[in-house]
Structure formats: C-alpha cells, structure tokens
Amino acid sequence: MTETSNERDLVRLAKVEELRGAGIDPYPPRLDQPRTHTAAEASAAFEQAEADASDSPVQVHLAGRMLSRRIMGKVGFAHIEDGSGRLQIFVRKDVVGEAAYDQLFKKLLDLGDFIAVGGRMVRTKTGEVSCEAESIQLLAKSLEPMPDKWHGLKDVETRYRRRYVDLMxxxxxxxxxxxxxxxxxxxxxxxxxxxxxxxxxxxxxxxxxxxxxxxxxxxxxxxxxxxxxxxxxxxxxxxxxxxxxxxxxxxxxxxxxxxxxxxxxxxxxxxxxxxxxxxxxxxxxxxxxxxxxxxxxxxxxxxxxxxxxxxxxxxxxRRVTLRDAIIEYADIDYTQYPTAQALADAMRAMGHRPESTSNRGKLIDSLLSNYVEPNLVxxxxxxxxxxxxxxxxxxxxxxxxxxxxxxxxxxxxxxxxxxxxxxxxxxxxxxxxxxxxxxxxxxxxxxxxxxxxxxxxxxxxxxxxxxxxxxxxxxxxxxxxxxxxxxxxxxxxxxxxxxxxx
RNA sequence: GGCCCACUAGCUCAAUUGGCAGAGCAGCUGACUCUUAAUCAGCGGGUUUCAGGUUCAAGUCCUGAGUGGGUCACCA
Missing domain, CATH: 3.30.930.10 (Bira Bifunctional Protein; Domain 2)
Structure with missing residues (x-):
C-alpha cells in the first residue's frame, strides 16, 4: 500500500535516489542495446549451436523481470522472465566489472526489477543453459516487494484486485x-x-x-x-x-x-x-x-x-425436449397443468418448492434449472x-x-x-x-x-x-x-x- | 438481500483451555567465484481488517461494520 511510508518503502526509494546519484536512470526510455532474443529464443539458439558443435559464441541481448537472485561472493545467478519464459543469467564480477557487480547487481537491484542483460550463452557446471552477463542495464525499478518466490500469491481477493501481480x-x-x-x-x-x-x-x-x-x-x-x-x-x-x-x-x-x-x-x-x-x-x-x-x-x-x-x-x-427432460429428472409432465396455479400445486405435491406462482413459464424454467440442468453433463x-x-x-x-x-x-x-x-x-x-x-x-x-x-x-x-x-x-x-x-x-x-x- | 466460513509481518502460514504475537521466504548488514527454494552469521519488520463490549488478561469470547469466498434467493 502507498498510504503510509514504512521502512520497506523507504529502502526502495533510497535505492532510486542512490541510482540517480550514480547517474543511473531508474526508468530509462529505452534499452542501451536492442533486444535480440527472447529467453526461449536464446536457449534454442544456444542448443542449436551446441548441436552443430559450433565454436562461435552465441551473443544475445535479453530483457525481462528479475525473479530470483543468488549471490556467492564475486559471482552470482539470477533468473529473469520475459514473455517466452525464464532464463538464468550468470554474473561474474571479473566480467561485468566492479561497478556493475557490487553497486548495481548486488546492491541496487531488487527482485521484480526489469533489466536488460547482454552477454554470451553458456552452460553452467550444473548444466543449465544460461546467459553469462557482460552488461546489465536497469530498465524499470520495482518499488513493491514480490510475493513469496516459492508459495507465490494465493490470496484470492488480492489475485483478483491486483491481477497484474497474479499474472507476474x-x-x-x-x-x-x-x-x-x-x-x-x-x-x-x-x-x-x-x-x-x-x-x-x-x-x-x-x-x-x-x-x-x-x-x-x-x-x-x-x-x-x-x-x-x-x-x-x-x-x-x-x-x-x-x-x-x-x-x-x-x-x-x-x-x-x-x-x-x-x-x-x-x-x-x-x-x-x-x-x-x-x-x-x-x-x-x-x-x-x-x-x-x-x-x-x-x-x-x-x-x-x-x-x-x-x-x-x-x-x-443429445437432443431432448424440455417436456421429456423435466419428466425424466423432475417427474412432472407440465403439459398436464395448463395454468401456473395448477403447475405450482402439482410441484408442491411432488415435494418441489416453487418460489413464485406468477408465471407458468417461470415455473417450468425453475424445474429446468433446478432438476434438469445439473444432470446435463x-x-x-x-x-x-x-x-x-x-x-x-x-x-x-x-x-x-x-x-x-x-x-x-x-x-x-x-x-x-x-x-x-x-x-x-x-x-x-x-x-x-x-x-x-x-x-x-x-x-x-x-x-x-x-x-x-x-x-x-x-x-x-x-x-x-x-x-x-x-x-x-x-x-x-x-x-x-x-x-x-x-x-x-x-x-x-x-x-x-x-x-x-x- | 438471507445463511455459513475466512481475514495475523510485503508473501505463505503458526500461536494449547482466554495467559509474553512466532516461523519460513522477502528486506537490511556481513561472509562466500557455478548457484538454482543457494548456504552461513547477525538485524529490523505487527493498530492480529475496523469499531465497540465482556474479562485481572482478548489474535482467541460477544455485538456491529468492512472485504472476500461458499450457498440460497434472484437471474425468459
């Protein structure tokens, strides 16, 4: 919520200020390098190169929302997600440089931020196809915390009210x-x-x-x-x-x-x-x-x-007449009861409970919806x-x-x-x-x-x-x-x- | 609109009979050059939806309200 500034919000806002102070626009108008691949395309291109035993690196420029991050000293991993799916990025301090690693990747980026990543596709030691980052650009800073990365967002009301969070x-x-x-x-x-x-x-x-x-x-x-x-x-x-x-x-x-x-x-x-x-x-x-x-x-x-x-x-x-369906499921032949009053009386005699006697058609419709409809699977x-x-x-x-x-x-x-x-x-x-x-x-x-x-x-x-x-x-x-x-x-x-x- | 159920930290959930409001994740500080729910050490985070009431004491019981869900009514 935005009505009160709590400590959590202040931390994010301070990051925005720090980014601006460092000359980094937290909401730049465009990517420094245009996107060349979606996550799915990048993976596919790399696997194709592997299959072809190609020696030339697969260079890509990706963009997406950062959903997870694992930092281990001078190297770290993150997953970004775009419209095609998720892809891991692999970030090494000695490749992207100290400023990009310590200041941006480790400190000022948050889960939920949109980022652009340029680099070459690699397979990590555990075998996951990843992009080894050579450059990282912040595209849009998120000021709100993401829902639990494991349990997600379950609250039905919040899912409907903030469908954008549900979707993300x-x-x-x-x-x-x-x-x-x-x-x-x-x-x-x-x-x-x-x-x-x-x-x-x-x-x-x-x-x-x-x-x-x-x-x-x-x-x-x-x-x-x-x-x-x-x-x-x-x-x-x-x-x-x-x-x-x-x-x-x-x-x-x-x-x-x-x-x-x-x-x-x-x-x-x-x-x-x-x-x-x-x-x-x-x-x-x-x-x-x-x-x-x-x-x-x-x-x-x-x-x-x-x-x-x-x-x-x-x-x-299946085709069945309304009359036959009601006979089958409610055991009433409404053609035997030409007036609303007669039909309502007959329904009561059969143990049904008609709500209104104002309109014979409505009574027949209620027999349909209460007794026939649930059976028509x-x-x-x-x-x-x-x-x-x-x-x-x-x-x-x-x-x-x-x-x-x-x-x-x-x-x-x-x-x-x-x-x-x-x-x-x-x-x-x-x-x-x-x-x-x-x-x-x-x-x-x-x-x-x-x-x-x-x-x-x-x-x-x-x-x-x-x-x-x-x-x-x-x-x-x-x-x-x-x-x-x-x-x-x-x-x-x-x-x-x-x-x-x- | 009637009835039933739910509402606790950003998220997911605990809290014995009415007896000190907690955990994990996320966040913050630090360590760590191949992790993937990373790990390890430490820290902060709450008007328990709201307003009343009962009680020595209320997240817990009572009344009312809000929002959501279910159900009935309504819906040719």
Whole structure:
C-alpha cells in the first residue's frame, strides 16, 4: 500500500535516489542495446549451436523481470522472465566489472526489477543453459516487494484486485488467458469460414431488449437522453437481416444489473449469430460443429476434461425436449397443468418448492434449472420451450403453446440459447403486448416495446435461426475453471475506496 | 438481500483451555567465484481488517461494520 511510508518503502526509494546519484536512470526510455532474443529464443539458439558443435559464441541481448537472485561472493545467478519464459543469467564480477557487480547487481537491484542483460550463452557446471552477463542495464525499478518466490500469491481477493501481480508470479494464470484468446480465435475461424460477417452494434441503446434482465442506465448529457448499456445484441443483429446481411455475428460485452456469482459477472462476453434461411435445427448443427472445431484447435481432439469429468464434444449431441427432460429428472409432465396455479400445486405435491406462482413459464424454467440442468453433463440440446418465456421465437407448427427454441447445456451449466427467430411482425407485436401484461408495470424485467424493431420486421425479415452463448462460460469449460472470475482478467469486485476513505 | 466460513509481518502460514504475537521466504548488514527454494552469521519488520463490549488478561469470547469466498434467493 502507498498510504503510509514504512521502512520497506523507504529502502526502495533510497535505492532510486542512490541510482540517480550514480547517474543511473531508474526508468530509462529505452534499452542501451536492442533486444535480440527472447529467453526461449536464446536457449534454442544456444542448443542449436551446441548441436552443430559450433565454436562461435552465441551473443544475445535479453530483457525481462528479475525473479530470483543468488549471490556467492564475486559471482552470482539470477533468473529473469520475459514473455517466452525464464532464463538464468550468470554474473561474474571479473566480467561485468566492479561497478556493475557490487553497486548495481548486488546492491541496487531488487527482485521484480526489469533489466536488460547482454552477454554470451553458456552452460553452467550444473548444466543449465544460461546467459553469462557482460552488461546489465536497469530498465524499470520495482518499488513493491514480490510475493513469496516459492508459495507465490494465493490470496484470492488480492489475485483478483491486483491481477497484474497474479499474472507476474503465476504462469498458469497467463496460460488461462492465452487459452481463452485461442478459443475466441477458433470461434471466429469457424464462423468466418462459414461466410459469417463480424459486425459491431451499439452498446449504448435507447431501448434495451433481447433478454430478460435489468439493465444499467446512463445518460447522454448533450442529447438529454436516457440510455441503457445493452443486455443483448439480438434486436440489432436481426435488423441487419432485414437489411440483407445473411450471416452475421458479434462478439462483445453485455451488461446485466443482476447478482454476481461464480457464473455471473455484471459485464460478460457474449457471442450471437443470426443466419438467414436457417432454422433451429441448422443452428444446433452449427453449435456442435463450432465447439468440436474449437476443441480440436485447443486440444487436438473433441474430449475435454472439466473439473475431473470427461466431456465429449463430438457431434451429434443429445437432443431432448424440455417436456421429456423435466419428466425424466423432475417427474412432472407440465403439459398436464395448463395454468401456473395448477403447475405450482402439482410441484408442491411432488415435494418441489416453487418460489413464485406468477408465471407458468417461470415455473417450468425453475424445474429446468433446478432438476434438469445439473444432470446435463455431456453436451445436450433441450428443445421446444413454452411460448410465455420466449417472446422472440417462432411458434411450433400445430402447437401454439410451444416455440422452436433450444438451450444447450454442458457440465451442468446452461451455455446458450437459440431459436427459429420470429419474423412475423403482427405476431411479434402481439407477443410483445402480451409480455406487457404477463409482466406487471412494476416488474423490472418488463421490456419496453421496441417500435423501431417492429418497423424493421414489417419491411420483411427472412426466416432465420439465431444463437447466443456466453463466451466466458465457454472459457471456463475449455480452461477447466469452476469460477467465471478465473477466466476474466479483471472480475468485478466491490470498490475498497469507501472503507479506506473512512 | 438471507445463511455459513475466512481475514495475523510485503508473501505463505503458526500461536494449547482466554495467559509474553512466532516461523519460513522477502528486506537490511556481513561472509562466500557455478548457484538454482543457494548456504552461513547477525538485524529490523505487527493498530492480529475496523469499531465497540465482556474479562485481572482478548489474535482467541460477544455485538456491529468492512472485504472476500461458499450457498440460497434472484437471474425468459
């Protein structure tokens, strides 16, 4: 912390002064010699030279953070780390000189400092490939102590609040975010290869929609207009289909003003796509194909391990109707109970405990999330949803109470949602007005009717299939992390300012 | 928001029934020309998250608060 200067801080600050006094800039603008090799490249170059039995020395200029140091009189060792990994440097007083050795290396450098090292690659007596330093330059002085070199940083709160420290000392954390980036890259690779166009639609929206969630609200001062941070991309992406773009997708941030948990963050990354002339069956095939592609890119196969369980993403996945799934796992056939009251009574009679009787669709959804979802470990599509919880999905032919919709589940988690999109503007208006009645005026989940969206659809929207999935939850899956916070670089935490100001 | 758990040195962790707040690493001083959790000798480092309370005595017990974690609720 910086609010009080303790002895530890004073020692570091005194070193900065001493460096300046000796004419050494503790924060120089650039390296005296440009970096020629990463740590990994330097090792590889040396091993190649060894293999070739070359006599010419491998000269390198390296840069990185000094993580450890072992001083033995007039010779010392240190490990530096750069983006490619760690490398030992070997420092001899008779090579680098007295000033560089005694003053800089032994005294004024600290663990955590960024340094540049020039020298030749050698193998030490114990066989470790190392750089024997001929010059050392301080690149950036660290004023804070590094976490324990052996135990690292374990405190969960500190790891999240100071992710930069977590990243610098815990290489496996960096690895998670590399995997996440590769996953997103593989998703784009699949969609681009299928002719989808990546687009960007507004984050600030005058009317929020496309999902049932409470939005964050903000205000444009000059326009004197209330705006919402988007809770989904759906209504904008489908306007693009009206405009003639046939296959579109967006990867971006959604914001939902709801509870925080191991699988919910107030802002999270969503993937949505819409495809003209496709229905939800086509979407299912794409979801299978896309995630199998991602798995192959990341692991070479389709079987991944998540929290100790093997999950096989190879198509085809299980398909089960919502009704059959609830019969199987909760032993209730909701089609036998046409009203919310009747269904709630039946649930109670079966020993379940429904929380609300306001909405039959919500009761069915609670049966799904409480009894079905935890059992769907292998990938599964749950299909055919009640109309009252699906206002943007097309009705199933011959069954006006059901829509062509699916959600998919992996590892007992809901991963995404899709439908054959409703493109009948008259039906859409009726459904939105019905929602107004279903959700009371005081219900924060009630959506305003988006007249411009209805206008767009009135121009004619091709039949299409749409899909949305949580990218963070996919990252949890592919990185084998049980908490969304472990796949977010900076997960949302409550601010500490209030407590510190008092 | 309810309930449960945690919070001790920069980091990782101890502290018996309520009885002198400790160790390792990191830091500082010194020794040491091939170490790798280097080693050896010495030194400094604490409002035990915060505010109250009980007690001769509180890191430990009680009340409240903060932050984090878990869980339930919420989350088409």
């Amino acid at each position: 000392v815990n290489p496996e954390v960096r690895e998670v975010f590399v995997t996440r980036a590769r996953m997103v890259q593989a998703i784009r690779e699949y969609l681009d290869g299928e002719g989808f166009i990546e687009v960007e639609t507004p984050v600030l929206q005058p009317i929020y929609g496309g999902a049932a969630a409470r939005p964050f609200t903000t205000f444009h001062n000059q326009l004197k207009q209330e705006l919402y941070l988007r809770i989904s991309f759906e209504l904008y992406l489908k306007r693009l289909l009206v405009g003639g773009m046939e296959r579109v997708y967006e990867i971006g941030r959604d914001f939902r003003n709801e509870g925080v948990s191991f699988k919910h963050n107030p802002e999270f990354t969503q993937l949505e796509w819409y495809e003209a002339y496709a229905d939800y069956h086509v979407v299912m095939e794409r979801v299978e194909a896309m995630l199998a592609h991602v798995a192959r890119r990341l692991t070479g196969g389709t079987v991944i391990s998540y929290q100790g369980r093997e999950i096989d993403l190879a198509p085809p996945w 292998q990938p599964a599509f749950v299909t055919e949803y009640p109309i009252e919880i699906s206002p943007l999905a097309k009705k199933k032919a011959g069954d006006p109470s059901t829509v062509e919709r699916f959600e998919y589940f992996i590892a007992g988690m809901e991963m995404g949602n899709a439908f054959t999109e409703l493109n009948d503007p008259l039906d859409q208006r009726a459904r939105m007005e019905w929602m107004q009645q279903l959700y009371g005026a005081d219900d924060e989940e009630r959506h305003p009717v988006d007249e411009d969206y209805l206008l767009a659809m009135s121009y004619g929207m091709p039949p299409n299939g749409g899909f949305g999935t949580g990218v963070d939850r996919l990252a949890m899956l592919f990185c084998d992390k049980a908490s969304i916070r472990d796949v977010l670089l900076f997960p949302h935490l409550r601010s500490l300012e209030r407590g510190e100001a008092a």
